[in-house]
Amino acid sequence: MTTTTTSAPEIQGAGPEKQGLSQGQIVRKRFIGNAAAIASLVIFVLILVLAFSAGGFMGIPGWWKYTHNEVNDLINGGRPTLQLFPFNFGEHPFGQDRLGRDTFAQTMRGVQISVLVMFIIGIVGGAFGVVIGASAGYFRGWVDTVLMRLTDVVIVIPLIILAAVLGQMASRVVASNLQPLALGLMVGLVVWTGLARLVRAEFLSLREREFVDAARIAGASSTRIIFRHILPNAVGVIIVFVTLSMSSAILLETSLSYVGMGVKAPDVSLGLLISQNQEAFSTRPWLFWWPGMFIVAICLCINFIGDGLRDAFDPRQKKFSAKRARDVVARRPGPAGPAKEL
16 A cells, blocks of 8 residues: 655645745745736835825925915816827816816825825834734733723724824824824824734734743743744734725725815815815816725725735635646656646
């Protein structure tokens, strides 16, 4: 009787092409192999380059000649001058509002503010979620009880209401040019609950591993064990969760600005542009569609990037390949020799 064995790389889903690669190289190779994620990353970068180069940022002037709050004479009733065949940007490619302000400049500024708030929410919420979840999962006991009950209290309160209240409080005590930063900071303080629960579960599992016991025996402090030994092993799920939560963050910022609880004039965001121009939807739809299209494009790009990172970090998210399966079967030794192709 002949016993058929399977090599370790086949069991783990790591083919011969991945042998000898580090974990980081394998993750990078998987992510690069995801066409949807790479295309979304390229589109998202192009959107950022267009927005920040056209409108300028932090005192650096952009290449577009109009600013988002500059009032001009109406040209052709404010209709868009953008032409595709033949391509021509025109004087006001996205049109003008009823006051003559350039919609392209307003949309680019809206993209800047919305993306800035999104990144601040992701960074602040991610930091709070990691610290609270790591502390609860590592120390357990009364620390876990207190932190998880705090998490439950925050979860019970509707997110949009809590974010609106904190955003309004922050906008009253800071200058107008710092309102987007304050809004992102305040909202980031209430969106960490899901990540905290996820990190806690990861730490409860990882703290029982042998390398953690070895670090304790070597005299490593709890802080060193958390940040140098356990956290690097949980960084995959953290990156994926934060990336996907950024898509929800930009929708939350859009919702707050739409109801007047987010970014306020004289600054603009994509949600505020939609709110200001909703009454002109039937007469000047371009004022509504351009900000909406950029919101959809950014959210889709972030979601596809997050899906690509999830597939790259999780070896179980491996697509089935019929060719690879046939190759594995053909390489297996057996009493009748290699399997024949059908």
